[in-house]
Amino acid sequence: MKKVITYGSFDLFHKGHYRLLQRAKALGDYLIVGVTTEHFDEERGKLNLIDPIIKRIENVKATGFADEIIVEDHVGQKVEDIQKYQADIFTVGSDWTGKFDYLKEYCEVIYLPRTEGISSTMLRAEAYELVHMGIMGSGRIAGRFVPESRFVSGLSIDGVFNPRIKSAERFAEEHKLDFFTDDEEEFYSKVNAVNIASPHVTHYAYAKNALEHGVHVLCEKPLCLTKAQAEELYALAKAKKLVLMEAIKTAHAPGFIRLLSTVKSGTIGEVRDVEACFTRLTPDHLRELTDTECGGSFTEFGSYAILPILKILGLHYEDVEFKMFLAENGVDVYTKAYFTYPNAIATAKTGLKVKSEGQLLISGTKGYILVPSPWWLTHEFEVCYENREQNQKIATRFLGGGLRYELSDFISTINGYGKSEFKLTASESIAMAEIMEKFLAARKQMQEAK
Numbered sequence: 001m002k003k004v005i006t007y008g009s010f011d012l013f014h015k016g017h018y019r020l021l022q023r024a025k026a027l028g029d030y031l032i033v034g035v036t037t038e039h040f041d042e043e044r045g046k047l048n049l050i051d052p053i054i055k056r057i058e059n060v061k062a063t064g065f066a067d068e069i070i071v072e073d074h075v076g077q078k079v080e081d082i083q084k085y086q087a088d089i090f091t092v093g094s095d096w097t098g099k100f101d102y103l104k105e106y107c108e109v110i111y112l113p114r115t116e117g118i119s120s121t122m123l124r125a126e127a128y129e130l131v132h133m134g135i136m137g138s139g140r141i142a143g144r145f146v147p148e149s150r151f152v153s154g155l156s157i158d159g160v161f162n163p164r165i166k167s168a169e170r171f172a173e174e175h176k177l178d179f180f181t182d183d184e185e186e187f188y189s190k191v192n193a194v195n196i197a198s199p200h201v202t203h204y205a206y207a208k209n210a211l212e213h214g215v216h217v218l219c220e221k222p223l224c225l226t227k228a229q230a231e232e233l234y235a236l237a238k239a240k241k242l243v244l245m246e247a248i249k250t251a252h253a254p255g256f257i258r259l260l261s262t263v264k265s266g267t268i269g270e271v272r273d274v275e276a277c278f279t280r281l282t283p284d285h286l287r288e289l290t291d292t293e294c295g296g297s298f299t300e301f302g303s304y305a306i307l308p309i310l311k312i313l314g315l316h317y318e319d320v321e322f323k324m325f326l327a328e329n330g331v332d333v334y335t336k337a338y339f340t341y342p343n344a345i346a347t348a349k350t351g352l353k354v355k356s357e358g359q360l361l362i363s364g365t366k367g368y369i370l371v372p373s374p375w376w377l378t379h380e381f382e383v384c385y386e387n388r389e390q391n392q393k394i395a396t397r398f399l400g401g402g403l404r405y406e407l408s409d410f411i412s413t414i415n416g417y418g419k420s421e422f423k424l425t426a427s428e429s430i431a432m433a434e435i436m437e438k439f440l441a442a443r444k445q446m447q448e449a450k
């Protein structure tokens, strides 16, 4: 009996998939089909899958070609499966030609011609209207955003707004965008989503205006600097049935999601302490050191450092206290926020003129988890116990600058097929604004006391 094995995501099952399976079956007597898990697809950079695995398996089954269906969940599994199932032939579409030649050591490898004119990407584009996004502000983050957006399907970055028209023009030219403008009204009329990447102080007004014009908003952190403003924006987005998301890339990183579920599963017992640090030595002329109203280390990096604290210990801290060093102009260059919870304590540490280890340490009653620097990109973490033999290292992918994860969640939430709102809820985002408000009040007090 000749055994054939093939693999795929089989998202939005189409004729190309059907013909591949039909020909794969015809190559032998028994066909095994491996269907990828969402987690594995995420690891290999396929972020826009729509159908859940159960549906994708059912669709493969319905063709009647598969004698056996298995689940593919890790790199290297093909090598194991071919030996385990004693497959004689591995086959896949010609879009992969050459990529699986390494399997020739174990069986025959056949690349079948790909069916032209059909793909899951095409079907996704047909099923959902393209999100036309504009960028507000043309600073450093915006510059990283455009290249990353190319990895997310269903999204087109069309234009840029900046009150300084020369900046907008330069940015549009550099990133080959269709238009640039210094006119907010014109800007909102040309897009259906915006990424607000302007200075902190402008976030609230731009976000409010965009929502009022019926435009979805992805706003750089911190979304707002007061609780009331954040509450108002989320209420407005809800009333207008629009998506409002605070852009904190860590919240959408696969490794960070895995870290949180590991902590929540109780492996390190009850969490008693979370310590998160984010510092970057910054030249004096940059906005975060010159903007005396909204600049400083905590408004710049605090959102990252607060995120794991709120995610792990919750929103109901009893108290938060701030200690900081101020520069001559009153901006904080190093800050520590101390949170007290009924059964835990936490610190968020940020710096622009002090360098420290950018790690995240979560301590529990049974063990601890250490996420090495840069923890906010969450490439890996180690679960550690008193008995070191039990320690376990977990490694995950974090592709590119990581903005693709938050962007892909933003697009799927707009289109209504994503289930990612838990990654950063409105309540968490509002709690962050409240912490920023408390911090700015504490800083003001300290400036006045000086």
Ligand code: C2G
Residues within 6 Å of the ligand: 007, 008, 009, 010, 011, 016, 017, 020, 036, 072, 091, 092, 093, 094, 095, 096, 113, 114, 115, 116, 117, 118, 119, 120
């Ligand atoms: N396919 C095809 N014609 C198309 C589209 C897809 O022949 N128009 C084939 C692909 O080449 C693949 C199979 O259908 O053999 C499944 O395609 P996808 O669902 O896109 O899966 P893919 O990402 O190719 O996964 O471990 C997974 C494998 O590496 C392949």
